[in-house]
Amino acid sequence: MLNRKVIKMSDQSMPTLYTFRRCPYAMRARMAIAASGIECEVREILLRDKPEEFLAASPKGTVPVVILRDGEVLEQSLDVMLWALGENDPLDWLPVDNNLRSSMLSLIDEADGDFKHHLDHYKYANRYGADPEDHKDQALVFLRKLEALLSTNPFLFGAKACLADHAIFPFVRQFANTDREWFDGLPLPKLHVWLSDFLNGDVFNSVMPKLKPWTNDDPVLKFSEVYV
Numbered sequence: 001m002l003n004r005k006v007i008k009m010s011d012q013s014m015p016t017l018y019t020f021r022r023c024p025y026a027m028r029a030r031m032a033i034a035a036s037g038i039e040c041e042v043r044e045i046l047l048r049d050k051p052e053e054f055l056a057a058s059p060k061g062t063v064p065v066v067i068l069r070d071g072e073v074l075e076q077s078l079d080v081m082l083w084a085l086g087e088n089d090p091l092d093w094l095p096v097d098n099n100l101r102s103s104m105l106s107l108i109d110e111a112d113g114d115f116k117h118h119l120d121h122y123k124y125a126n127r128y129g130a131d132p133e134d135h136k137d138q139a140l141v142f143l144r145k146l147e148a149l150l151s152t153n154p155f156l157f158g159a160k161a162c163l164a165d166h167a168i169f170p171f172v173r174q175f176a177n178t179d180r181e182w183f184d185g186l187p188l189p190k191l192h193v194w195l196s197d198f199l200n201g202d203v204f205n206s207v208m209p210k211l212k213p214w215t216n217d218d219p220v221l222k223f224s225e226v227y228v
Helices: 024-036 052-057 077-087 098-123 132-149 163-178 180-184 189-199 202-206
Strands: 016-019 041-044 065-067
Touching: 016 024, 024 077, 024 163, 024 202, 052 065, 077 163, 098 132, 098 163, 132 163, 132 189, 163 180, 163 189, 189 202
Parallel strands: 016 041
Antiparallel strands: 016 065
């Protein structure tokens, strides 16, 4: 069980989280909310059958989306992570040192940019009309960078898992699962251990229960009631 304290943010209504279990962007947002202990309403959706309420809040139609108490809408997963940890960060995922925080955000930006591009064109090569082998090789450049970072510490920026580890892990997981036998044979021993630790860890597994899709007739489902 994830050791966390649920905090009550105000006497007003809770923030609302729209999520989809298998989306890696939603995974990292849920992990940050779980780590922060913030209470919110959870609404699991199907991306092929998006509720009108969800699209009214965020017409772009991707998850995660968080509607804050004041009505502000957070539509990017990293923004959700930074919001949650800015409210409460008991596990110290966000470094106090601004230079270190900048380095973490830079690595996340690289993962969300070039690495995610090559991951998508490798995993969904037919959709993009791409050469999967070429994009697989290009994605390995970033994975080797992670291996180098992990060569001196168990996590990307030191002895403890931080924002960068949790933000990047879901996409390394997605890459690995595209061809797990091939991935497991790669000479990336530190990365394999790092990935295994996350896959078997409490933080990730606490936010992966299967939920039925939300409808507006459902009672409020609290984050702490399903992700424990």
